[in-house]
Amino acid sequence: MVYKNEIIEKMRAIVLSANLDNTFQATLLSYINEKQDSSMDFGVLCIFHYQAFAQQVKIDEQIISIAAAVELLILSFDIIDDLQDGDADYLWCRDPAMAMNAVLAMLFLTIKCIQESTFSYKAQAIQLLHDFALNSINGQYLDIGNRGKDEASYLKMIETKSGALIALSSSIGATLATDQIDARVINYSTYIGVVQQILNDIRDLKTWGKKNDLLNRRFSLPIIYLFEQPAEYADILKEYYNGTIAEIDTAYFKEALLESGAIRYALAIKNIFKYKALQIIEEMPFNEADKKHLKMLVE
Template sequence: MNGLDERINESLDILIENETFLGQELKYLLKSFKEEKASVGFSFGKLCYWHYEAFSDSINDDIYKVAAAVELLILSFDIIDDLQDKDSDNSWSRTPELSLNVALAMLIMASKTIDESSFEHKRAAITLLEEYALKSISGQQLDLLNNCRDEDSYVQMITLKSGSLTAMSCLIGEMLAKGEVTKEVEAYGKYIGIIQQIKNDIQSLKAWGPKNDLLNKRFSLPIIYLLSQQNDISKSVANYYNDDIVTVLDNNETENELTNGGAIRYAVTVKNVYKFKALNYLENVAISELGKEYLQKLIR
């Protein structure tokens, strides 16, 4: 972990340990789930921190607690998402009933932590957290319904589900620093979520396993493109999605069609549209070189 990840991780440990209303079993599970998250880094908390730093004259150490609070909310959503999709090998999927209580505790702790901070604009930050969290839940509901079967509706869904959470993380940092937010930060914050989701969708199709969207009959941009083609593979996939019990997918042919038939290239092209939009907005925001480098990495 780098220095910022370590500070956020330390703040999470303190928040968990000092939460007097949680029993030891809940604390134990919360800590273990947090450790799994720590292994991949705290990208949402870092978005919060970098935007606070960009617009603040000095650093209030409570920002590390708020960044940790943002990570608690994100982890709670990850847990709930995995429990709903039933396709995760994370430890929380082994005890779904107990893990749901941990996720609920995280949601409450996220808001409570910001409320107990010393920031002047903490109430406005909590309002942002609530607003964008509800938008993300609306997107998750659309995702579970699995009805977004064209580019426009699919992008609208991932904008709500994923874009809301990345935008929220950026905006909370900005709000705490200066008491207001800007459309530029909201825009590229939202686009970061869209870009990351499309990258995840592409990655999902590279492994023919339990998390593969096609095998799970989920819709994503590459699959939407594939289904729009009039060829034998697309017809076979359409029949598979329509529960034709005699349809057996040829893994090699289907994978080859996704890779070489334009589906992946199409998804990458859509991703790049949002990449250039995000970079354009980012150019108009005065953020430190380290912060900008981190954002550019997420955008690309």
């Protein structure tokens, strides 16, 4: 199931159909182009769940538009995240004021696209969008405040922030097809979001640049593990995070992350959520090809 190019084209079409200044439209289109190499997993999940629950083989053009609207929402959240973290170099980071205006436009274009569709259950889909988007915004608030300083609070934060956006994408597709909110879809989608966030955290720690959580004095599972060990590096980290020392030896902490078991610990937690997701997916009334597609998202 590959609808990436179709989703990107629909994203552009949504922007071009809006009554906006030409230069503002061009800005929004440039932001879409900036992310066109991404997998569009959120939009694909929306389409996937619509087709699976509607039991359709032939794709409905309207659901691609809804998937594109979902991806516009995700792009708006990505922009906000990048502006707040200050750790990216995308186009929108060069003009934060314009980027904030673009975010507002994307949010309302997302809702407008769903409202103007002919789906019978679009009101339910919009309610889901509101609920899950607010959950994710709450999770982002916790993340900005660096509130996930232990395993339990960190996992709760990423369930709320990242898991909610996967659940949003999947549930909108399923609800447009059936008018039902399936708790199983919400649960395994949330677990998929947690798995992907943990893997993303691990990848960021392997690059000692602007996005490295340790250098930015932020928390993730491997860093939480280091903090809790009775070792010298834990004492150094505590001084670095409270501002007592300004810099750390990156070579020393590269080794500490590998040798301490911090990465293995994070992968073990990831696998717990992976198996939770797999257990539910296996029980879903999907064909084997559809189950395989979902399972790939937790590998």
